[in-house]
Amino acid sequence: MSYATHLACLRCGSRYEDEKTSGGCSKCRTDKFLSAVTVSYDYDKIANTCNREGFGKKGIGLWRYSELLPVKDEKHKVTLSEGGTPLVKCYRLGQTLGLTNLFVKDESRNPTWSFKDRNCCCAISKGLEFGAKVAVIASSGNHGASTAAYAAKAGMETVVFTKGTTSDTFTTQIQAYGGMVVPVSTSEGRWVLMEQCVKKLGWYPVGSYTAPMPTGQPYGIEGCKTLGYEIVQDLGWQVPDRVIIPLGLGEGFYGTWKGLWELKRLGLTDKTPSMVSVETEGGAPLAHALKKGLDYVEKVPRAPTLASSIATNITSYQALRAVKDSDGVATTVTDEEILAAQRLLASEEGLYAEPASAAAVAGLKKLREEKRIDKDEYVVAVMTSAGVKDPASTMKVLPKLDVVEAEWDVFRGFMGKTYGMAL
Ligand SMILES: *Cc1c(COP(=O)(O)O)cnc(C)c1O
Ligand SMILES: [Zn+2]
DSSP states (O other): OOOEEEEEETTTOOEEOOOSSOOOOSSSOOSSOOOOEEEEEOHHHHHHHOOTTTTTOSSSGGGGGGGGSSOOOGGGOOOSOOOOOOEEEOHHHHHHHTOSEEEEEEGGGSTTSBTHHHHHHHHHHHHHHHTOOEEEEEOSSHHHHHHHHHHHHHTOEEEEEEETTOOHHHHHHHHHTTOEEEEESSHHHHHHHHHHHHHHHOOEEOSOOOSSSOOOOHHHHHHHHHHHHHHHHHTTSOOOSEEEEEOSSSHHHHHHHHHHHHHHHTTSOSOOOEEEEEEETTBOHHHHHHHTTOSSOOOOOOOOOSOGGGOOSOOOHHHHHHHHHTTOEEEEEOHHHHHHHHHHHHHHHSOOBOHHHHHHHHHHHHHHHTTOSOTTOEEEEEEOBBGGGOHHHHHTTSOOOOOOOSOHHHHHHHHHHHHOOOO
16 A cells, blocks of 8 residues: 655645646746655654565565555556566676675666666556556657556557657667657757647656756656665665766656665665766766756756767756765766776676666766775666667777688687787
């Protein structure tokens, strides 16, 4: 059963009842600032009924954590067996980065191969509860694919506004689930159309579409919390020192933080980790806001990046709060650093991450080099999605392969020239 009580504004605390539109808090909004609302629970009651042994032991997929999720009726709980992903101890990569206790939470093992499944599982289930017939989302890839998959399972239609630059891989994946893809000429234009779909047609928004700041999907973010729960459970209830996550609009980042915070609020843990966000150097709205000491987030200019899943020029108040409340760090990386990290993770741990996702390891490497993370800290890097979503980026730094004749000397020459291996 769910112990959700109401929605509350993250900034001013204004109270709201359940709402389908997720347009943020109207009470404290200004022309520069828009806060998100987030689901509140009767934490005292949950604390009385839960303990470490029983936590997350009943149910399938995310619904193992039903008490702390906002969906009330069993019949609305959609699942594709998301979550329960492995926390991999990384000995070799740890050695390379000079970290004794490095772990990677491999979220590529989710049903649509990214951590967006935690978000969409909960958002779509809540949509069923609202009686939604059509889910609408603006996404450059994973969010759209995950929405389409969960909507398919729920018997809902999906419309996905993509960018003109969205790859065929993502477009195909979304369409395979029956999602209706609409490529839009500008990134901002997607949100304009999405808002109209929400207001004119009553479609159900599964992600952000608001200005001047994105507010996320309050119910989807509840699904993201389970990533925080699992990390601590996977470590045998030890709280890590750092959790490092690539940042886009901050739903995954804030959601994970909220989950970690809740464990402490419920008395299941006694501390919370420092949250580390990683953005691309060519456009890092969170790092920018922190550097300027802003209490809102403003748009930044954005250079192209191959980390398409975190390419954004704005982020949310949730992201700002998570990094501030957790005494966190906001770092940035270049495309070069991302590709190098992608190869490290794959060649030393057998984990092939999408570029946006490898940004977590790139950020970690940088923070180690800057001596901002100590050798013995417990660090969890979240691998948010699979490398097979974007092999084209990886290919850019791989050697070109000539076809060889089946002759020993030709083969020897090839190995030397292509891989530097002398035979
Ligand atoms: C969406 C996404 C992110 C960022 O998640 P936000 O919730 O937007 O911050 C990171 N990595 C991958 C692979 C993603 O698809
Ligand atoms: Zn408010």
